[in-house]
Amino acid sequence: MVFNINGKFAIITGGASGIGLHYAKELLRNGLQGVTLADINPTIGKTALEEIEKEFGPGKAIFVETDVTSRQQLENAFQKTVDRFKHIDILINNAGILNDRVWEREIDINMNGTIHGILLATEKFLTKYQQGPEAVIVNIASTAAWDFYPHIPIYSATKSAVIALTKSWGVEHFYNKWNIRFIAVCPGVTFTPLIFDMNGRNLGKPYEEYLQFTINKWPGQKPEHVAEEVMRVIKFAPNGTAWLIEGGEPAYEVIPIDRNTQKKNLLQEN
Numbered sequence: 529m530v531f532n533i534n535g536k537f538a539i540i541t542g543g544a545s546g547i548g549l550h551y552a553k554e555l556l557r558n559g560l561q562g563v564t565l566a567d568i569n570p571t572i573g574k575t576a577l578e579e580i581e582k583e584f585g586p587g588k589a590i591f592v593e594t595d596v597t598s599r600q601q602l603e604n605a606f607q608k609t610v611d612r613f614k615h616i617d618i619l620i621n622n623a624g625i626l627n628d629r630v631w632e633r634e635i636d637i638n639m640n641g642t643i644h645g646i647l648l649a650t651e652k653f654l655t656k657y658q659q660g661p662e663a664v665i666v667n668i669a670s671t672a673a674w675d676f677y678p679h680i681p682i683y684s685a686t687k688s689a690v691i692a693l694t695k696s697w698g699v700e701h702f703y704n705k706w707n708i709r710f711i712a713v714c715p716g717v718t719f720t721p722l723i724f725d726m727n728g729r730n731l732g733k734p735y736e737e738y739l740q741f742t743i744n745k746w747p748g749q750k751p752e753h754v755a756e757e758v759m760r761v762i763k764f765a766p767n768g769t770a771w772l773i774e775g776g777e778p779a780y781e782v783i784p785i786d787r788n789t790q791k792k793n794l795l796q797e798n
């Protein structure tokens with residue numbers, strides 16, 4: 529089944545800048561009727577709305593000031609979406625920071641924020657206000673979910689958690705109850721404010737040294753490319769799957785473990 533974006537409504541956390549804003553624009557190019565940018569920063573929110581209005585005309589987007597670490601604030605963003613657009617068909621849990629120096633806040637945004645989004649969607653909003661035949665939740669992880677970057681171990685852990693959430697919820701049992709498809713997306717290095725200055729966003733000297741060792745190892749890409757690939761993922765990816773997008777190349781599925789082929793990796797006692 530192909531998910532038809534045309535005529536649908538979406539809410540994007542952290543949607544006022546970076547890749548999140550590109551998701552909004554790309555969805556609108558694919559015929560989305562309306563989008564809510566649920567972001568903590570009202571200044572960039574205003575600019576984002578102006579950009580969207582310039583390209584797509586008036587009435588296509590609203591901004592709701594939202595800190596995803598607060599269930600109440602995120603619920604307010606969902607409610608405002610329903611008040612304005614009547615429906616919600618797509619949720620992109622995209623808000624995230626990369627800063628292990630404030631790791632409790634990082635966990636709160638990257639992991640708890642995603643959980644708040646999923647719970648609000650499944651307990652109330654996407655179950656009740658989707659147009660059908662199904663709704664979609666896209667959880668934004670990272671290549672860090674699989675590579676476990678030593679210079680940012682806690683960021684990496686938050687992104688592995690996003691995969692676990694997607695896999696646990698993305699099963700037939702829940703799909704049959706709610707008609708919600710769960711997908712994880714794992715972008716590689718993408719040129720946005722998140723990575724403009726990595727220095728000082730780790731736990732100190734040993735991590736800084738590792739960053740210098742690894743910094744040019746990974747291929748970069750434009751946020752536009754990630755957004756275009758995410759549209760294909762929204763349309764075609766099966767429930768519970770995770771998709772890696774890196775170096776400007778097409779998305780490919782990442783499959784966690786196959787117990788049977790790994791059974792031969794026995795512990796050597798010498």
Ligand SMILES: NC(=O)c1ccc[n+]([C@@H]2O[C@H](COP(=O)([O-])OP(=O)(O)OC[C@H]3O[C@@H](n4cnc5c(N)ncnc54)[C@H](O)[C@@H]3O)[C@@H](O)[C@H]2O)c1
Pocket residue numbers: 541542543544545546547548566567568569572594595596597622623624625626637668669670671714715716717718719720721722723
């Ligand atoms: N840029 C990359 O290389 C890269 C790679 C892999 C994954 N990602 C992930 O993609 C997502 C978007 O990243 P980006 O590169 O566009 O970053 P960005 O910094 O450009 O955008 C993040 C957005 O989230 C918002 N935000 C931050 N804290 C928030 C909160 N508490 N509540 C609501 N909104 C909040 C910011 O205001 C900003 O608009 C993040 O989850 C990030 O971890 C980025």
